[in-house]
Amino acid sequence: SYVVTQPPSVSVAPGKTASITCGGDNIVTKSVHWYQQRTGQAPVLIISYESDRPSGIPERFSGSSSGDTATLTITRVEVGDEADYYCQVWDPSSDHAYVFGPGTKVTVL
Amino acid sequence: QVHLVQSGSELKKPGASVKVSCMASGYSFSNYYINWVRQAPGQGLEWMGWINTKTGEPTYGQGFTGRFVFSLDTSVGTAYLQINGLKADDTAVYYCARLWNWYFDLWGRGTLVTVSA
Numbered sequence: 001s002y003v004v005t006q007p008p009s010v011s012v013a014p015g016k017t018a019s020i021t022c023g024g025d026n027i028v029t030k031s032v033h034w035y036q037q038r039t040g041q042a043p044v045l046i047i048s049y050e051s052d053r054p055s056g057i058p059e060r061f062s063g064s065s066s067g068d069t070a071t072l073t074i075t076r077v078e079v080g081d082e083a084d085y086y087c088q089v090w091d092p093s094s095d096h097a098y099v100f101g102p103g104t105k106v107t108v109l
Numbered sequence: 110q111v112h113l114v115q116s117g118s119e120l121k122k123p124g125a126s127v128k129v130s131c132m133a134s135g136y137s138f139s140n141y142y143i144n145w146v147r148q149a150p151g152q153g154l155e156w157m158g159w160i161n162t163k164t165g166e167p168t169y170g171q172g173f174t175g176r177f178v179f180s181l182d183t184s185v186g187t188a189y190l191q192i193n194g195l196k197a198d199d200t201a202v203y204y205c206a207r208l209w210n211w212y213f214d215l216w217g218r219g220t221l222v223t224v225s226a
Binding site for chain 2: 002018033035037041042043044045048049054084086088090094097098099100101102103
């Protein structure tokens with residue numbers, strides 16, 4: 001089955017930029033989606049198809065993908081951005097068709 | 110507004126069964142598959158499978174065959190997750206999520222299932 005990796009944690013100061021990576025074999029060929037999960041809450045879709053933002057998601061959130069790495073970028077980080085972030089891909093070649101990354105905890109210093 | 114409304118927390122003994130509900134509101138229930146996602150305490154998200162809300166056909170992810178059963182009641186726009194023969198490591202929050210174009214665009218608030226003697 002397809003394996004996705006993420007760094008366990010990223011720390012960033014308010015107002016700075018955070019980058020969260022999602023690694024996988026030739027991930028650029030897959031559709032990558034990103035979710036934000038604040039403590040005690042359900043996940044929320046923040047980026048679909050590498051770089052599309054659903055209605056209501058600030059422009060500060062953006063995504064990209066190249067080679068073996070997809071990246072979620074948060075600019076002008078706010079205290080409210082502190083959360084776990086998960087990437088997700090669809091892998092129809094395996095039984096585990098929807099694969100989540102292990103998640104990255106973003107801490108705003 | 111569109112919502113997925115899940116049933117409340119459950120406390121069960123090992124070996125028992127639990128049935129979690131997920132009621133859709135604000136959209137046409139049969140137009141979107143419902144997926145189930147597990148999150149064990151302090152852990153990440155794990156996809157369990159989906160149910161086709163038109164046909165009722167379930168698809169189970171790796172590790173979720175046998176004791177896990179997805180079902181529907183289309184008359185009330187509700188999907189169900191039943192877990193039989195509960196074990197301590199089934200303790201988790203279970204989310205239902207609406208599938209759209211290979212991603213999950215709408216999530217329920219989650220149902221905590223605690224398995225303890």
